Amino acid sequence: MDLLKIGGRDFSSRLFVGTGKFPSNKLMLESILASGSEMITVAMKRIDMQHEEDDDMMRHINRDKVQFLPNTSGVRNAEEAILAAKLSRDCFGTDFIKLEIHPDPKYLLPDPIETLKATEVLAREGFVVLPYIQADPVLCKRLEEVGSAAVMPLGAPIGTNKGLKTRDLLEIIIAESRVPVVIDAGLGAPSHAADAMEMGADAVLVNTAIAVAGNPVEMAVAFKLAVEAGRKAYLAGLGRQSTFAQATSPLTSFLD
Amino acid sequence: MDLLKIGGRDFSSRLFVGTGKFPSNKLMLESILASGSEMITVAMKRIDMQHEEDDDMMRHINRDKVQFLPNTSGVRNAEEAILAAKLSRDCFGTDFIKLEIHPDPKYLLPDPIETLKATEVLAREGFVVLPYIQADPVLCKRLEEVGSAAVMPLGAPIGTNKGLKTRDLLEIIIAESRVPVVIDAGLGAPSHAADAMEMGADAVLVNTAIAVAGNPVEMAVAFKLAVEAGRKAYLAGLGRQSTFAQATSPLTSFLD
């Protein structure tokens, strides 16, 4: 069976789903279930509301099947990230942590230096670290060297829905990486997710595109199918692009 | 239910599949079945071999469920196309005809003038005409006016696997057409098919990408899933692309 292994755990779904921006917690929950995802990101902020409806949301998710992936969104440096990771371990009861360190609130782009620092510390302390980073092949290797459980390069700036704008660099990352490559951020349509999987990515993370869709639950299903399609195509072996036409039909010769 | 109507017939699958270039008839047949396609193109040439194995192939396809779409591949002008269409009607017992008129054997690109002429004649004679054409919005409207049952603009030159290279013109065609738009030629990966459906195409035709895949049967399934994903996403309402980042997670503020 085609399983993805991260942090000693097996995943049969290669679609990771984020929980932000949904119109309601009810729609979020239904979308997550519809997506078939086994890895869902949860924001630290939610722990402030644990006696409220969010807490309720958590109860509906079967954590034997679904891995929570707390993120550190909002922290600005390694120190804050490490603190946030430790708090999240207590709150969510998991060593998995999605490292997001973005000092700039406008574009929310990741800081390579602080991310490497925090990854090194957290990996040493037993965390399963999945860092959100630029599509920077050298940084990916360095993260791998300090114990990153996977790398999560961005396809396009977060929330832009633009697709695989960093394609040329992602191809290098996928070719060189010895840890799973999860394309994070920028995937705005199922075709983008299929594209990422066809390139050989190990998984994708989608949030905005599902959460802001006209019908988030149906969109979650669409992404589920697209990720399966892309993975299957990768395994089945895609043909090459060519410059010249090649007839698919035997040319009709009966008229000659 | 979300059905596609062409020539008075309903289709629940929006993936049309071609039958050329497969390594064997057995693989072709299995791939067609796996694709779930209800519209498959067949080349005139096959009728020459009707007592041989091709004939055998035909018997395995349930024509109550699957519509044969004979093509005129190899003809060079309207006159030859009309003759080929009539022969195909006798042979295959269907009024459906995929009009392919390409005078040049190198690129196999369609001739707009001859295609319009043949469409007009054949539509008047009761054929269900699906013409393969350039992504030319004005030509599409003229084909519609003379009775074309659908239009089949190309995404990229046939057999190149390049995807939606004619995107800007396809968008206009989809916006303006009153007959179904089927993207034909150039779709080289499931992500391309999903992309076409997300844009609002009514269906796609795929041949090369499935036939030359390492594993054609698995690739057929991949395309099936991708077409469903793209259609679902179109109906569910995709979000827009934006220039700036938008945080998906509530930013962690507990550290402030």
Place this chain on the structure above:
Amino acid sequence: MDLLKIGGRDFSSRLFVGTGKFPSNKLMLESILASGSEMITVAMKRIDMQHEEDDDMMRHINRDKVQFLPNTSGVRNAEEAILAAKLSRDCFGTDFIKLEIHPDPKYLLPDPIETLKATEVLAREGFVVLPYIQADPVLCKRLEEVGSAAVMPLGAPIGTNKGLKTRDLLEIIIAESRVPVVIDAGLGAPSHAADAMEMGADAVLVNTAIAVAGNPVEMAVAFKLAVEAGRKAYLAGLGRQSTFAQATSPLTSFLD
């Protein structure tokens, strides 16, 4: 010397310029002069105003150096185009005619059928016909066969400034054409014009991008330089794209 020949005339500039949409006739005239263009399109409409300022504009252009290229913009079929061409011959005193037949006022896209018809008639009557068309390789060959002096495929829908969206088809047109290929419509920036020339186009036509620029005269110079750059690069022989890095500097080895 690297000259472009059309209709028995030599052109040393490969930038054709349109005269529509400028903020004033004065800016239009200055931009044309700054562009160094030797072929400028003029709209039939201007003949209605011949006793007014437009007429004045015409006097400043040295027609020994600059060829007027009247267009038929606004006509909807071959018949109207032929009439417009004849009127323009009388008014402008030239056999050159840019054929633009676009029945649809929304996208202003060309009609392939009517364009071929009109080209055939006008070429027979001694006109130097430059038809504006889709990037349709088969149509280009047919226009060539009936006496088209050049072909003018569009890079993108007119006025959109999107650049060479029809690249894959333009490459085929350029490879196959025996008459000059002039990329018309959609070129929104000097880089797009350079790109077209690098591909091997014989010339480009630019209007909107110059006319609506903040400073049209400077933009005209920018396009002039870009067209020269692109042509020079084409003649000098561009390198190929590659997948892997290749060091440009001898790697420093003194440290080893």
Place this chain on the structure above:
Amino acid sequence: MDLLKIGGRDFSSRLFVGTGKFPSNKLMLESILASGSEMITVAMKRIDMQHEEDDDMMRHINRDKVQFLPNTSGVRNAEEAILAAKLSRDCFGTDFIKLEIHPDPKYLLPDPIETLKATEVLAREGFVVLPYIQADPVLCKRLEEVGSAAVMPLGAPIGTNKGLKTRDLLEIIIAESRVPVVIDAGLGAPSHAADAMEMGADAVLVNTAIAVAGNPVEMAVAFKLAVEAGRKAYLAGLGRQSTFAQATSPLTSFLD
């Protein structure tokens, strides 16, 4: 006058040229002169050959007009880079240094961590540091903070000639940077250079595309013109892209 200021020096040309990969030193020299460049990169390696023909090359360049930009190509970390920079200062008699730290010899992609470290040290010691980096907006800001004289994000992996593959991130870098942004690596054609300048880049560095051209001297001129074209267009104000056609000619109404 439109001057670029780096390290207290004014540049009227915005085309930086590399000196590697040329078929001969004679062609390199002629190409540099033809390019009009006032900033040329030189590899440390050349200092080993100072009594040979390279040395001769140097004599022909007027260093009052042209700034030498030694690079550290081949170093693998900050320590080696700092050593190389100091040696190059002695050899070439300049504080300008192009920092290239790429631990991996296959793709020659830059290391963000070591580059930041070396930049900080070298800037403090009075060097004019121009670091070659990924198109990473956060890293660019950090380099700026530690005293980088400019930033040199890559357009595509070095030597690939692919153009502005990192466009979406370059746009952010240009919008946010307070030091000059020089697009380095990947520019394979004059149109790519024009494109970079139109986006608002302050300069571009080109090497492979000139050095491996069929005619390097003519290609150098082509890049010179393209950079001027792109800069001029940026200053003149480019129009926006639009979705719908807009007629450039007043539509012919005399027929109505």
